[in-house]
Amino acid sequence: MTLAIQISWAPDRLPHVAEKLGIGKGDAAEARIQERLMPFVQDILPGRTVIVHFGTRETLRLGPGGRNGISSDIKRMLPYGQGGDVVKVVAKVPQGANGVLESKTVYAEPEGWGIISALDVDDTIKLTQTSDPIGILRSTFVSDATPITGMPELYAYLQTLVTNTAPWFYLSASPYNLYSFLSDFRQRYYPQGTMILRDASWMNLSGLLSNLTLGTQEYKVDRMSKVHKWFPKRKMILIGDSTQSDPEAYGEIFRKHPGWVHLILIRKVTDIAAVGIESKNEPKRFEKAFKGVPENIWHVFEDPKECYKLVSDAVSK
Template identity: 50%
Template sequence: MFGAPQRRKHETPEEQQTRSQGDFDRVETDLAHVPSLRLTPLLGIIASFLGKGNPLIQPANPQQHRVWLLDNTAYRAPGGRFHDNQTWQVEIVACIFIKRGREEVGKFVATIADAIGLDGDIGLNNRETRDRMAERVQPFVDSIAPGRSISLDIPITRHTVIKRKLNPSDKNGIISQVVRIGGTDVPNGTIIHPSLRHWSHNVSMETEFASPTGWLIISDVDDTIKYTQTCNAVGILRTTFAEIPQPIAGMPTLYSHIDKSLTPTWFYLSASPYNLYPFLRTFLRQVYPPGTLILRNSSWMDMSGLLKSFTQGTETYKVERMEKLYRWFPKRKVVCIGDSTQSDPEAYGEIYRRHKHWVRAIFIRKVTDVVNMEDKNKDKRFVKAFEGVPESVWRVFEDTEDLYREVDLLRQDENPNY
């Protein structure tokens, strides 16, 4: 997990340049002037450090709390935490918030609208835009709920339901816990829907079982498959809060081809904060193959933190998350897909150098439709990022049509050892 000092510590020179050119400091200062409503009860913070056996832990309840269960992927990793490669394991991630009324969102919506220059028909006079912004801002306004516990029903089969009480939420209001769920004979690709126990309405997640071997795709989201303008502070705010999300041209069709050709397990690895999970999940499910969405598990005490998430420590964050995927799926064959706006080339180059037999291909989209990309798109940047990586492994592309043959060649890679 990355706090603010750690993010600054891991900020690369390229990220510093992006922040300078994209006017991030000024916009973050404007956003930080809005008083935060995300006040966290002191007892909850204390409880989050004491563990599940302490008397300050309280169960979450549907009257006061909003709970998200994030989709995940079950795995059987040899040498894993439970040292049993026959038992399915899964990392369960849940986010717990204290509910707040929609009326408290107004000042945040107005501040963002002012920062991105919304007016007239596309501004706050447009009800559709106003409602869209309020919905996406809400998770940044709701207070986090540390020190809260939840229990799950996990339906392994039609007749077998595992009950699990999870550890309490941490200081960021997040529960992240690896649990054993048994079911050694569950076929690859099986999907189940674990749900909250003792809840007034259905809250569930999707768990897909992925066998140890086969293909695995690690895909960036912003400006790889979704238009975000991550090099520009105002662009991020506009595309994140005000606009209907737009897929990158050609990428939905390409991903459909990859899905049919390689039948992979999908992971979408984004530097966005977890507050954007409902927004991004909905977009992905509408346009791209279903998969597990991995987001930064930091909690922001003001809206300026959103911009920092995109521009500080992204390379280190992504490498750490990919290392976790390697521990889960060391025998999978991996394709990494990203773009040139953030640190995808550097992160993917690093993970290849660490695990040469794991990563089979790296595809980087050269982004030419946003500002401040001249230095990021220079050949010398990619050559440096992929130092030690064979040229046959990595490819920089502008037109998705260039990748179909590459995918078809990957399909012929049937090494039984991976």
Template identity: 50%
Template sequence: MALQSAAATAGRVEQLFEETEQEHITRENSNFSAFEADMPKLANRFNFSWKDNISSYLGRKNPFFDYVNPETDYVWILDTTAYRNRIGRWHAEFVAAYFVKNSGKDLSQIVAWVSEKIGLADDEQARATVAKRLQPFADQILPAHAVDIDLLGLNARLGPSGRDGISSDVLAIPGNDYKDGQVMSFKAVNAEATPFNITFAKSKGYAILSDVDDTIKKTLTSSPVGILKTTFAEEPEPIKGMPELYKHVNQKLNEPVFFYLSASPYNLYPFLRNFRQQYYPNGSMILRDASWMNLAGLLANLTQGTEHYKVDRIEKIHDWFPKRKFIFIGDSTQTDPESYGEAYRKFGKWIGAIYIRKVTGVAEMDDGQKNNPERFEKAFKDVPRDVWYVFEDAQELYAKIDALPEIK
């Protein structure tokens, strides 16, 4: 997996990608830079051994790695989707994030800061929720480590992790007799790690690529305070009508494979996975591979480099499923129109439809620029007009989904 992240140092976020026009509008209108500069710095998450520090640059070829210790370490293994390669064998990309247990011990300062910024009442239970969700941003990451998984009776190694405490491995899956849409659960070996699912998807049929933040989940990505409130304090809230729409899509298109592509960092994986399980069809959650040493990185992830990141991930999905017919669903707060338009210009009729939710009535969002018809015309230049559609109410899409041609 090509790693794309911004480094956060001394309370300042450094861009690795030039800000796009839409990102500049968002960040300037809500003064993200000043807000990020004021955010307290978390404990040093890069306080690992000299050996791990140096050898982490070697990636998977690192001969000096260690296996995770179940007593001191924990691993998140992300759900994945298996695909057939050119010779018909099943493969999948396995992504894992490695941490040292309870290493971010003193969260009181950052909890107090977040609580003050979002106007949280002096409620012990509410602050405990903030602390729990902040923990993955504070725990020390773990480079140069690996974990074994039980892959249908065979031990397969994931990792070792790179400098960001993340590993990505494409592995062959034993066996061949899997049904389209079949979901199987797997576990790690001798490690404290999240169980994970593999969804098997054959080469043909429909597929859905959905944005998460402000498309299916209220995140308020146009506001730094809104991001903090919806991420750390509030119960995650689905966008009105979208769970019902996705249920209809799942039924009407014969259980298509789902990919949920978010600009959020992997630190939010359990939070977002639980939300998806509660409201939306099964599918792989694709998040940005960055483990931040500063909370400002969360805001940067959601507002900088998103177009480049999403197009890169879409290209990877295309490599896995070039014969699937994809439906893209996003919103107008970030760069979904620009990302999806660029993807169509690259891959053409591989994308059967693009639906963009027009977000309105959000504080600190410049509706006039974000929802300007000229913006959409520019983003979807050379994309046929009958392919893309901007909607405000999920009900508008039922007839369009029903009219999609059947794939045999």
């Protein structure tokens, strides 16, 4: 259960971002920038604790948060019936506090299937059409989030193949400031699941861009190793894309935890204007990333329709 605590709006930074994106005062997109930028320009309060009501039976104290206002606690919970039960968690905060104050906890058995999907300001399940720095900023702060054609349907189909208790993890290199934005997008198009973002806060444009593009392989391998500790007996399906380091991270995690990963799907991104995208889609890149991974485990696709039989065959084994 992860919670970020941030307060104190600083509106003077809004014009700086609007200027970078070529948006003038009063532009229709300015209000959207202000809404999405707010979590980035609030002051962080480290060392705070938060009380949450877990269902109707327990009250928990989370924290204290670290220097980035992030609290990551492991709590032993009371049993709530059978696997698949969903428990509502509500933060107890002062009147007038806003933000994401509710969450859901799903009870899952130790065995069965699990899915890890890249959910980023990139191109696995969300279309940005560019990897240019200003394009990324515009996609993050201005544009409507658009799902990749066919991906919501593929995820919905995959959900019908696994049990209700199959845990979904959406792994992103984005900072927790983007939680609300990405969570809203996920809720509109994709199955319920745990969002794992970077324990970092951003206070300048270069910091955000670095967060989204640098050290992503090491970060994703570390977070997937944590998921392995939680569910070492689950059979995992990993879904990513070719824009950044998903192939390398997924290949590494397969070799690091033998027998855990049963299927890897990589979308070959060809519909964005990105420098070097051709080299990222070269067969030799994937062969190197998946060295030691059986050929029947990893697949590179362009159309999500190619994956229906792959996931069906994998889950039916």
